[in-house]
Amino acid sequence: MPIPRHASLLDSLAEASSISHNNRVYEMQGDGADIVTLSLGEAFFDIPVPSFDDLPQAKIHHYSHSRGLPLLREKLAKYYELDCGLPLDPETEIIVTAGSKAAIFMALSAILDPGDEVIIPEPLWVSYPEQVRLCRGVPVMTPWQDSVDDFASYVTPRTKAIIVNNPQNPSGRRLGVDELRRLHELAEQHGLFIIADEAYHEFVPEGAEFLSVGSFDPHKHHTIVCNSMSKNYGISGWRVGYMVAHQLLIDQIIKLQQHIITCAPTILCHYLAEHFETILEQTRPQIARVVSMRNRMAGELASRGVACMPGDATFYLFASLGKSRLDAEHFTEELLRRHAVSVVPGTGYGASCDRFVRISVGTEPEQRLLRGISAVAGLIEETS
Structure with missing residues (x-):
């Protein structure tokens, strides 16, 4: 048989x-x-072992809104505008996901057609090329010695996006003002998406400045920002991330969320929403x-x-x-x-x-x- x-x-x-x-x-x-x-x-x-006693007991064991709990989206929106200079509408421009890895994959799924190319600067996070392949795209890696100015030489008629990790895993490098401006100029010139993985944005030295890729595109015309609560706050096993993008794209990605995972973990999202400020103070x-x-x-x-x-x-x-x-x-x-x-x-x-x-x-x-x-x-x- x-x-x-x-x-x-x-x-x-x-x-x-x-x-x-x-x-x-x-x-x-x-x-x-x-x-x-x-x-x-x-x-x-x-981190103290969490108590769920103060959470709404009738809700925490069940499905929640597939965009994410409204209170958590509101707090993330205020947080990102204050910390990263990126204003966003919690109703339409953010979605809470089961980790930032899922956010990146859904972003790629939403923008790639078979054969589309994605430029990925090295050092790259290990899952970027494989996620592009899973979405039937073609990863185009650039060597670590290349600068933002070199990326244009990799653009072809099939190029659809660039993925940047800022700060970068594994080097810890942060993109500067001039690099970010040139990156957005390249995206605008060639009609490309920028997928910005900012899962380590809290891990910046005291007194140093973090510049979100999204802050250079406040209307989110071509920028998709993916981030992680679980990575930034030492609770990686909780698997809670989020994505910020234009409403039109979020409205498409919500379909993927609904068909793949329904919603991020409800009980953990309730806890993060109710204890958001305390978690920041602790971590x-x-x-x-x-x-x-x-x-x-x-x-x-x-x-x-x-x-x-x-x-x-x-x-x-x-x-x-x-x-x-x-x-x-x-x-x-x-x-x-x-x-x-x-x-x-x-x-x-x-x-x-x-x-x-x-x-x-x-x-x-x-x-x-x-x-x-x-x-x-x-x-x-x-x-x-």
Whole structure:
């Protein structure tokens, strides 16, 4: 009897390298191994176990509005205008999603026809190319050395969008005023969408300025902003994100939301809406500490002769392997085998990044973090 086969498209997709790598770490830890884990894409904060007692008990266990709870949309709208300079209508220009990853995928689904191209600058977040492929589009990657001024050379008649991560995972780099202006000029000149993934916008050093991509297109003619409450506030497992876009596009994306997930998790959205300000008060001091730690660890690496790709935000470092004989994949394997330290190989962030590894400073106490940083620098020295 013939066995039905999965869609051939899936054969062309790779696993998400960071997630696949961390699944292996979970398995090793389950077997009793003590792994200094510098590979997780999240920050661990001291957050009280939530109580749902003050929430509307008749509503929290049921479906909610597929655009998102009205109160949560109102608070997100005020928050984004205050923090990011982007005014938006909570009734028509925002949708709450099950994580920012779902928001990006629905945005791509809404704008791409088969064969459309999407420009993706490296280092890229590992899911961008695969999500474009899932939407029957063609990812066009640009090497990490390219600037915004170089993007125009990748535009073809099939180009539909550019994806930018700001601040960038894994380098921590923030786009500046001139770069953002040129990016929007390119979009306007060629009729392109800009999908701005701003899931780390809270992870900016104290006193530094964050410029939202959307603030340069206040009428949202061509900009789609995707963001994450769960990533920014140390509750990644809650899977709550949101998207900001023009009403006409949101009205189309709501169809995808309704047919794929119905609504974001109702009970968690009620909690976030009712405790929005408290969560900010609890997490922002901890965000400041982890960003400060990130930049101190960059100094530790520099003192050992290890350079990182320029950036100062997020809780990641994208460390160069310098003169090591090992490429990123082999370096990661050796680091885990010899020193029980896990980092993520740079190859997952684009072909031009095979001489880098991603280090996360968000999940280990300082002494274990220093131990891991020392192991990275030491292995580079040993293999050079």
